[in-house]
Amino acid sequence: MDFKKYITDVPNFPKEGVVFKDITTLLNDPEAFKAVIDEMSQFVKEQGATAIVAPEARGFVFASAIAYVTGTKFVLVRKPGKLPRKTNEVEYTLEYGTSKLQMQQGDLTPNDKVVIVDDILATGGTIDAIIELIDKEHAEIVGIEFLADITELHDKELEKKYKVKSLINY
Numbered sequence: 001m002d003f004k005k006y007i008t009d010v011p012n013f014p015k016e017g018v019v020f021k022d023i024t025t026l027l028n029d030p031e032a033f034k035a036v037i038d039e040m041s042q043f044v045k046e047q048g049a050t051a052i053v054a055p056e057a058r059g060f061v062f063a064s065a066i067a068y069v070t071g072t073k074f075v076l077v078r079k080p081g082k083l084p085r086k087t088n089e090v091e092y093t094l095e096y097g098t099s100k101l102q103m104q105q106g107d108l109t110p111n112d113k114v115v116i117v118d119d120i121l122a123t124g125g126t127i128d129a130i131i132e133l134i135d136k137e138h139a140e141i142v143g144i145e146f147l148a149d150i151t152e153l154h155d156k157e158l159e160k161k162y163k164v165k166s167l168i169n170y
């Protein structure tokens with residue numbers, strides 16, 4: 001399936017100069033969304049993952065469906081003040097701002113084999129922060145997957161260190 005046609009480009013959102021990749025048009029199409037979840041789940045199975053880690057909010061939309069299909073545990077990465085137990089925290093910069101992400105201590109164990117799931121890889125700031133949070137728990141990262149990758153916005157370092165898959169490349 002040609003997934004690209006289900007993503008809508010929205011110029012100058014949320015800031016002047018950013019072309020926002022709107023995934024809601026994909027979510028509005030049940031067949032396309034199912035095909036995406038099936039393909040992303042296949043990657044998780046191939047890597048032999050025991051856990052999926054994803055950031056709010058759009059990452060959750062994909063990750064929870066993939067965790068259900070693959071029977072893996074799902075660990076949440078959230079913005080500050082949302083997770084109730086003791087967390088680790090990392091500050092990061094993304095295409096249109098700076099923020100912090102947290103993951104609860106002990107949600108992952110050193111035995112976990114993790115696939116990280118998110119909708120968009122842009123500058124890579126978010127994914128780098130998630131990797132740092134997982135490394136603090138000494139879990140193994142066996143793969144990273146995105147619905148879409150905006151190639152011109154990030155370097156190639158991620159692909160050098162990890163098995164990375166994107167269903168759509170811009």
Ligand SMILES: O=P(O)(O)OC[C@H]1O[C@H](OP(=O)(O)OP(=O)(O)O)[C@H](O)[C@@H]1O
Nearest residue numbers: 056057058094095121122123124125126
């Ligand atoms: O590669 P980067 O430049 O770091 O950008 C990618 C991140 O930006 C978006 O999340 P956002 O923080 O906008 O949160 P949302 O999912 O809550 O909209 C997207 O869902 C990725 O997580």
Ligand SMILES: Nc1ncnc2[nH]cnc12
Nearest residue numbers: 019020021022095120122
């Ligand atoms: N251009 C973009 N579109 C959608 N989500 C994003 N996250 C970071 N950059 C983005």
